[in-house]
Amino acid sequence: xxxxxxxxxxxxxxxxxxxxxxxxxxxxxxxxxxxxxxxxxxxxxxxxxxxxxxxxxxxxxxxxxxxxxxxxxxxxxxxxxxxxxxxxxxxxxxxxxxxxxxxxxxxxxxxxxxxxxxxxxxxxxxxxxxxxxxxxxxxxxxxxxxxxxxxxxxxxxxxxxxxxxxxxxxxxxxxxxxxxxxxxxxxxxxxxxxxxxxxxxxxxxxxxxxxxxxxxxxxxxxxxxxxxxxxxxxxxxxxxxxxxxxxxxxxxxxxxxxxxxxxxxxxxxxxxxxxxxxxxxxxxxxxxxxxxxxxxxxxxxxxxxxxxxxxxxxxxxxxxxxxxxxxxxxxxxxxxxxxxxxxxxxxxxxxxxxxxxxxxxxxxxxxxxxxxxxxxxxxxxxxxxxxxxxxxxxxxxxxxxxxxxxxxxxxxxxxxxxxxxxxxxxxxxxxxxxxxxxxxxxxxxxxxx
Amino acid sequence: xxxxxxxxxxxxxxxxxxxxxxxxxxxxxxxxxxxxxxxxxxxxxxxxxxxxxxxxxxxxxxxxxxxxxxxxxxxxxxxxxxxxxxxxxxxxxxxxxxxxxxxxxxxxxxxxxxxxxxxxxxxxxxxxxxxxxxxxxxxxxxxxxxxxxxxxxxxxxxxxxxxxxxxxxxxxxxxxxxxxxxxxxxxxxxxxxxxxxxxxxxxxxxxxxxxxxxxxxxxxxxxxxxxxxxxxxxxxxxxxxxxxxxxxxxxxxxxxxxxxxxxxxxxxxxxxxxxxxxxxxxxxxxxxxxxxxxxxxxxxxxxxxxxxxxxxxxxxxxxxxxxxxxxxxxxxxxxxxxxxxxxxxxxxxxxxxxxxxxxxxxxxxxxxxxxxxxxxxxxxxxxxxxxxxxxxxxxxxxxxxxxxxxxxxxxxxxxxxxxxxxxxxxxxxxxxxxxxxxxxxxxxxxxxx
Numbered sequence: 001x002x003x004x005x006x007x008x009x010x011x012x013x014x015x016x017x018x019x020x021x022x023x024x025x026x027x028x029x030x031x032x033x034x035x036x037x038x039x040x041x042x043x044x045x046x047x048x049x050x051x052x053x054x055x056x057x058x059x060x061x062x063x064x065x066x067x068x069x070x071x072x073x074x075x076x077x078x079x080x081x082x083x084x085x086x087x088x089x090x091x092x093x094x095x096x097x098x099x100x101x102x103x104x105x106x107x108x109x110x111x112x113x114x115x116x117x118x119x120x121x122x123x124x125x126x127x128x129x130x131x132x133x134x135x136x137x138x139x140x141x142x143x144x145x146x147x148x149x150x151x152x153x154x155x156x157x158x159x160x161x162x163x164x165x166x167x168x169x170x171x172x173x174x175x176x177x178x179x180x181x182x183x184x185x186x187x188x189x190x191x192x193x194x195x196x197x198x199x200x201x202x203x204x205x206x207x208x209x210x211x212x213x214x215x216x217x218x219x220x221x222x223x224x225x226x227x228x229x230x231x232x233x234x235x236x237x238x239x240x241x242x243x244x245x246x247x248x249x250x251x252x253x254x255x256x257x258x259x260x261x262x263x264x265x266x267x268x269x270x271x272x273x274x275x276x277x278x279x280x281x282x283x284x285x286x287x288x289x290x291x292x293x294x295x296x297x298x299x300x301x302x303x304x305x306x307x308x309x310x311x312x313x314x315x316x317x318x319x320x321x322x323x324x325x326x327x328x329x330x331x332x333x334x335x336x337x338x339x340x341x342x343x344x345x346x347x348x349x350x351x352x353x354x355x356x357x358x359x360x361x362x363x364x365x366x367x368x369x370x371x372x373x374x375x376x377x378x379x380x381x382x383x384x385x386x387x388x389x390x391x392x393x394x395x396x397x398x399x400x401x402x403x404x405x406x407x408x409x410x411x412x413x414x415x416x417x418x419x420x421x422x423x424x425x426x427x428x429x430x431x432x433x434x435x436x437x438x439x440x441x442x443x444x445x446x447x448x449x
Numbered sequence: 450x451x452x453x454x455x456x457x458x459x460x461x462x463x464x465x466x467x468x469x470x471x472x473x474x475x476x477x478x479x480x481x482x483x484x485x486x487x488x489x490x491x492x493x494x495x496x497x498x499x500x501x502x503x504x505x506x507x508x509x510x511x512x513x514x515x516x517x518x519x520x521x522x523x524x525x526x527x528x529x530x531x532x533x534x535x536x537x538x539x540x541x542x543x544x545x546x547x548x549x550x551x552x553x554x555x556x557x558x559x560x561x562x563x564x565x566x567x568x569x570x571x572x573x574x575x576x577x578x579x580x581x582x583x584x585x586x587x588x589x590x591x592x593x594x595x596x597x598x599x600x601x602x603x604x605x606x607x608x609x610x611x612x613x614x615x616x617x618x619x620x621x622x623x624x625x626x627x628x629x630x631x632x633x634x635x636x637x638x639x640x641x642x643x644x645x646x647x648x649x650x651x652x653x654x655x656x657x658x659x660x661x662x663x664x665x666x667x668x669x670x671x672x673x674x675x676x677x678x679x680x681x682x683x684x685x686x687x688x689x690x691x692x693x694x695x696x697x698x699x700x701x702x703x704x705x706x707x708x709x710x711x712x713x714x715x716x717x718x719x720x721x722x723x724x725x726x727x728x729x730x731x732x733x734x735x736x737x738x739x740x741x742x743x744x745x746x747x748x749x750x751x752x753x754x755x756x757x758x759x760x761x762x763x764x765x766x767x768x769x770x771x772x773x774x775x776x777x778x779x780x781x782x783x784x785x786x787x788x789x790x791x792x793x794x795x796x797x798x799x800x801x802x803x804x805x806x807x808x809x810x811x812x813x814x815x816x817x818x819x820x821x822x823x824x825x826x827x828x829x830x831x832x833x834x835x836x837x838x839x840x841x842x843x844x845x846x847x848x849x850x851x852x853x854x855x856x857x858x859x860x861x862x863x864x865x866x867x868x869x870x871x872x873x874x875x876x877x878x879x880x881x882x883x884x885x886x887x888x889x890x891x892x893x894x895x896x897x898x
Binding site for chain 1: 451480482484516606610618637641642672673674675676677678679696697700701703704707708710711712714715716717721722723724727730731734735737738739741742744745746748749750752753756759763764766767768769770771772773774775777778779781782784785786787789790793795796797798803806809810813814817818821822825829872873874877878881885
């Protein structure tokens with residue numbers, strides 16, 4: 001029963017569009033989940049996608065808009081009037097509505113906002129737009145079910161039914177005081193079991209996890225994961241309940257973050273997918289390659305400086321890719337562990353201890369690799385003094401590379417820069433240069449050239 | 450109000466343990482969330498952790514056990530008797546119970562299973578243990594709320610209250626027929642609104658997403674994400690309802706997968722954290738470094754074969770780290786995009802088209818980089834014929850590297866091997882060797898040495 005896009009399905013849809021067979025299209029999409037429609041739109045031409053968005057009811061298309069690829073949405077929004085966008089936005093929860101509007105130019109934002117009929121909705125969207133990206137406030141929705149601690153269970157159920165109309169999933173019912181401050185929570189299960197005359201203040205659970213609107217999203221996601229929460233209330237500095245974040249939105253954020261970090265580690269600067277256009281893929285990939293090119297030219301420059309060693313020790317030059325690879329690999333390993341540790345908040349203890357640990361680790365790795373190299377060298381016809389030189393300088397390179405890999409992300413993090421950018425090509429390239437320089441310096445000292 | 454581990458906190462706990470002040474410890478942990486206790490245990494010495502696990506009630510410690518680090522849990526379990534483990538397991542939902550038991554040796558598994566008093570629970574655990582890792586069956590819990598389509602709302606609410614006792618979070622209520630086959634679902638909200646005499650068959654929603662017990666977890670997670678599901682029922686081939694997977698468990702799996710893929714891309718073979726011991730970190734890092742070492746020796750071997758070019762074109766040897774870096778970077782970029790695309794199920798279209806696209810992309814990137822190189826070369830005192838040679842062979846290397854990066858993961862995936870292992874050092878190392886070989890071959894043809 002899984003939905004799958006087939007060639008036949010796409011042909012059916014395009015043939016309906018070509019024939020302007022609107023009734024057939026409407027009934028075709030009638031029962032379909034918005035996420036499935038979005039997948040179809042991603043595969044259609046842009047004109048066809050706009051045709052369908054304009055044709056279907058905005059109750060349906062608003063959700064579809066949230067699910068299509070970013071670039072498809074951007075193009076569709078460009079083709080809708082402010083009035084049409086406002087209609088879509090009216091159907092969406094405040095968080096999704098704010099996301100859509102946030103993607104528009106400032107001028108268009110104002111146009112669309114002025115066209116939204118529901119004033120309260122408009123005010124909520126305005127409020128959400130004011131939060132910085134990556135804060136809890138930017139991800140929360142204003143829609144939630146809240147009850148006053150002074151109500152009875154009966155009044156609560158009645159009010160709740162009204163509120164629940166607007167809320168897709170209830171999760172927890174939040175309990176507030178007369179000033180709107182978060183006091184605790186109630187579960188639907190508790191409410192099903194309690195007698196109708198009981199006061200809420202007697203049955204609610206005062207222990208409730210919450211986050212502040214300005215908290216970082218990483219913190220929110222760590223907390224939701226740690227405590228297995230499906231929704232978390234968001235409060236302001238005075239503990240007034242502002243909104244809530246649900247797990248499905250958090251899952252999307254986590255997935256995006258993980259994908260982005262993975263791509264950064266692989267030297268891809270923009271969020272791209274395998275099926276994006278060649279131009280988009282080039283834009284995402286070329287910057288790090290250019291950096292790599294200049295890094296490579298840097299090592300050419302360094303080696304030119306040691307050219308005089310070539311007559312006597314030409315083998316040293318055969319070893320430069322090996323040294324560069326080791327420096328790069330070690331650096332990437334160290335940085336990946338630190339970047340992940342920073343994100344998961346488990347990098348503890350002093351920097352001094354961490355330094356000692358990295359040096360210890362590199363010593364072990366470097367010694368093992370050095371011994372292997374010395375053992376293998378005779379088979380490759382390498383002289384003993386050369387294989388010792390290469391092994392010892394490789395050991396030093398590994399230590400320095402792991403320190404760079406460890407401390408660059410830590411320093412970036414301390415300065416408030418996303419440490420994930422310091423993985424992949426950045427570390428590889430800088431370690432290549434450092435590694436080759438160090439290699440020749442140590443070789444020079446040992447072999448006296 | 451966020452929980453945070455401080456030095457004082459740890460000192461308090463250890464001082465209570467040293468003084469065997471059990472009452473103080475029990476009251477200290479009384480109100481604490483199991484995830485917080487687990488965090489404390491991760492920081493304590495192993496003996497201290499065991500002390501606390503043995504001291505506290507198994508209702509609490511069973512959840513703590515689920516939350517501690519894998520290595521801490523392993524050590525604690527080794528120190529508990531089969532009887533004690535059985536007591537912990539009795540308190541857990543079937544999925545968590547199966548996870549714990551699955552970590553024991555086969556011999557111990559039998560011992561523990563025979564000590565579980567609740568026979569039904571034991572049977573459920575046995576059933577879950579039979580599923581392969583990475584299948585929906587291995588992640589599902591048997592605990593859920595299900596009602597028969599022939600019941601009335603009243604009977605349903607009554608039965609549900611009894612069932613709900615055992616179920617931490619209700620999410621959906623699943624509707625089955627007399628044969629136990631999944632027919633649809635009900636939400637708590639629907640039940641709150643419906644009149645008590647209505648038959649369930651009249652109010653349930655027949656549209657329900659589900660997965661088969663043997664479905665791959667990737668599929669399950671993509672489906673839950675796509676449709677924003679908070680729980681999904683798991684059925685057998687005859688559509689009989691077997692259990693359900695909740696979003697909190699899926700989030701943990703997603704997070705683990707993302708962390709694992711990130712580490713694989715960075716050349717780390719085992720799941721490690723920044724705070725693991727040096728030995729564990731070495732075990733995780735050394736294997737890929739050894740591979741890198743042999744890869745590097747491979748390029749030494751290749752360059753020895755082109756040694757005769759050194760007299761006339763020594764600069765070629767200065768360029769090998771640059772060529773290796775480009776081949777590595779391009780390969781990692783291509784493989785990362787494909788690996789991610791495969792995981793997210795958005796690698797569509799024919800292999801032939803993908804090949805053309807990669808070649809096109811590499812041509813653009815390679816040409817841009819080549820032009821930059823030719824422009825910069827004179828500044829580095831490089832002769833024109835050399836800079837053209839390097840540019841053209843770099844272009845070829847980039848094309849080949851991107852094809853290797855693209856097709857190795859695709860081939861692995863087709864053969865049922867996790868394509869994520871083909872990223873990072875694997876691609877870098879093989880592309881280093883290929884790249885350097887190709888570079889010298891093309892240079893040889895162009896410069897006739």
